Amino acid sequence: EPEVTQTPSHQVTQMGQEVILRCVPISNHLYFYWYRQILGQKVEFLVSFYNNEISEKSEIFDDQFSVERPDGSNFTLKIRSTKLEDSAMYFCASLLDTQYFGPGTRLTVL
Amino acid sequence: AQSVAQPEDQVNVAEGNPLTVKCTYSVSGNPYLFWYVQYPNRGLQFLLKYITGDNLVKGSYGFEAEFNKSQTSFHLKKPSALVSDSALYFCAVRDLFSGGYNKLIFGAGTRLAVHP
Numbered sequence: 001e002p003e004v005t006q007t008p009s010h011q012v013t014q015m016g017q018e019v020i021l022r023c024v025p026i027s028n029h030l031y032f033y034w035y036r037q038i039l040g041q042k043v044e045f046l047v048s049f050y051n052n053e054i055s056e057k058s059e060i061f062d063d064q065f066s067v068e069r070p071d072g073s074n075f076t077l078k079i080r081s082t083k084l085e086d087s088a089m090y091f092c093a094s095l096l097d098t099q100y101f102g103p104g105t106r107l108t109v110l
Numbered sequence: 111a112q113s114v115a116q117p118e119d120q121v122n123v124a125e126g127n128p129l130t131v132k133c134t135y136s137v138s139g140n141p142y143l144f145w146y147v148q149y150p151n152r153g154l155q156f157l158l159k160y161i162t163g164d165n166l167v168k169g170s171y172g173f174e175a176e177f178n179k180s181q182t183s184f185h186l187k188k189p190s191a192l193v194s195d196s197a198l199y200f201c202a203v204r205d206l207f208s209g210g211y212n213k214l215i216f217g218a219g220t221r222l223a224v225h226p
Contacts, residue, residue: 004153033213043154043200043216056213091153099214101146103153 002026004102006092012108016081021105023075023092031095032075034067036060036088037104043091049075082109112137114184114201116217123191124225131186131220133201142204143184144214145175149197157199160184171195191224198222 005024013019025032034046047057049067057065066078075094079086087109092102113136123129135141142161146154158169165177175186186199201217 006153031212035214042218043202043214045213045215048213093154093214095212098144098156098159099212100156101154 004092004094004100006090006102006105008105009103010106010108012110013082015084015109019079019082019107021077021079021090021092021107023077023102024073025075025092025094026096026100027073029094029096029100031055032067032069033093033095033099034077035091035093035101037091038088046077046090079107082107084109112141112203112205112207112215114143114203114215114217116199116201116220118220119218120221120223122223122225125193126190129188129191129195129222129224131199131201131222133184133186133217135182135184135201135203137203137206139206141184142206143175143177144202144204145169145173145184145186146200146202146216147197148200148219154200157186191222193224193226196222196224 007022032049035043037043045058047061048055064080069075089104089106091104093099115134144159145157148154157173158167160167160177168174173188198219198221200219202214205213
């Protein structure tokens, strides 16, 4: 069964450093999303992406965040200068008729 | 604004007993509702969804959910719980007003603990 994959599973970084989280969506899906889940809190929408551009972003998704689909398969989330409060689990999802989620990347900012 | 509420932080049930995990929704128009499950250190796994049609929706792993329009509820149920069902369960609604790109709005989650 096709699935969304994410790498790395865990990323530890120093505050102020750039991180890139990678996702490979399900191949025939057209819509892509990033969500995050701060420990103990609900899953929150960050951004949606369709037709090679951002279709919607939340208030969380400020200028420090960016997304791209560089090669038609990978879908990346970049955080330019990480802050302590960016520590969370980041989930990628892709949609054809239902959103399917990847296993997540746990980002720890020290 | 679209929202879902999960009124219980935790549900405890004995193995073999029926389980219910509650979800209520607040939407404008017809709701598109979902249940996802999260096992420890894992991602969100899709269980089932309600778009239209029969109010009783059957999903993965023996779970089902009942859509009740008058009570604005979409409770998750299983006739006989297994210890392996212990996990975090999220109810979600599709935001139909997000430019057509269908982001999900999640509830806070309910931790299900099934005891042997």
